[in-house]
Amino acid sequence: MSEPSASTLDVLLRLAAVIESRKGGDPDKSYVARLFHKGTDAILKKVGEEATETIMAAKDAAAQPSPEHTKALVGEFADLWFHSMVAMAHLGLSPADVVGELARREGLSGLEEFALRKIQTRQADDRGAI
Amino acid sequence: MSEPSASTLDVLLRLAAVIESRKGGDPDKSYVARLFHKGTDAILKKVGEEATETIMAAKDAAAQPSPEHTKALVGEFADLWFHSMVAMAHLGLSPADVVGELARREGLSGLEEFALRKIQTRQADDRGAI
């Protein structure tokens, strides 16, 4: 039981594993498989699109704060990060690389080096149950 | 009782706490304080800028895979996510909201309810070591 809750706890890495598992999948059955099938430009186009939609939703939320606008904004950020993760997977990266870079920049690197190594190990071991 | 290893969300939440702590800070001393001081449009402009730079770096990495291009791309994704988090903080959101939405969409919600509660508890307890 050395590998306990961690792999179930890390939502982004699990989502990345699901995305990864869609590579080569049936484009008719999976949205992500369809994006991989279409290739780089289709994936990056979505990143640009979601950035635009995030910015517009943020303008709405800033101008007229409301639960509806907040909910829509959370949805747009989720879309932006989700499609970022599809782009990462397409180009051989994991959110662990990006979060690791964020940690490194913010001076978290020392404290987290060990933890991130563990995460990467877990990633390597991860056979994508979901 | 041993602290579990950091998840990507742990790292993001600690970074979010640092970002949050810059609200009202001296614009001359902190880049994030300066962004908050400038307001919504300046922050969103950065999100759009970083999305563009991510897309260009991804085009380079796709056209000519190399360690340099990969490293640059990781940096751009980190910039995009970092400025997303500044925008989230500016509009009263946390990466936990966004990651929670991603989890919910992917059908992880049931399995994760407990895990997310744990995360949220940790968040509440977090007194920002960094």
Added chain:
Amino acid sequence: MSEPSASTLDVLLRLAAVIESRKGGDPDKSYVARLFHKGTDAILKKVGEEATETIMAAKDAAAQPSPEHTKALVGEFADLWFHSMVAMAHLGLSPADVVGELARREGLSGLEEFALRKIQTRQADDRGAI
């Protein structure tokens, strides 16, 4: 021949008139009428999308110059300007306002030979502000 030549010569203004005429049109019969019907966010989303596609096509054209890449890039710029003009129309503007602003900034405002001569002189001198 009361019709002055300008209106026949000016492609952008004629195109703007066609776009304008689609307001309130049948969304099932016209792409532009459909955009107007969907409203601000749908129109602006297209501007963002086309900007992203222009940037990607420009990266391709810069990395591997070819007639195909050039043709694709012209198409993307046309898409970007076209959807800019739909957004202008939606918000009560004409390309004449935008071109007028460009002229004003560059000191072309008179649109006269005199201004042109001045520009050509400045060009030769390479002392222009832009």
Added chain:
Amino acid sequence: MSEPSASTLDVLLRLAAVIESRKGGDPDKSYVARLFHKGTDAILKKVGEEATETIMAAKDAAAQPSPEHTKALVGEFADLWFHSMVAMAHLGLSPADVVGELARREGLSGLEEFALRKIQTRQADDRGAI
């Protein structure tokens, strides 16, 4: 024989000539020379930036119509088109290529009365392709 008034394309072509003349110019003396000197990514980054700023200004103008918001929006569209033209020049294109493509698509290519009449008829019929 009175000179016909300048078309929007005339103005854009004159501006394009000014931009073109900045190639190889002193980066310290001209903003456009500086952009050319920095190269493709710096130029495309500006296109992305200005698209984002246009979208934000359009959101403001749509939410709260005012002369100030309209003026700001015109300025952003001008910035977007201006930097589009710098990108065109950098990649060997002219606004004539882009406006020509717009004309071609809309069936205006001949620039003749016949085409215009057809367009006007189509406009009246509201059967246009666009």
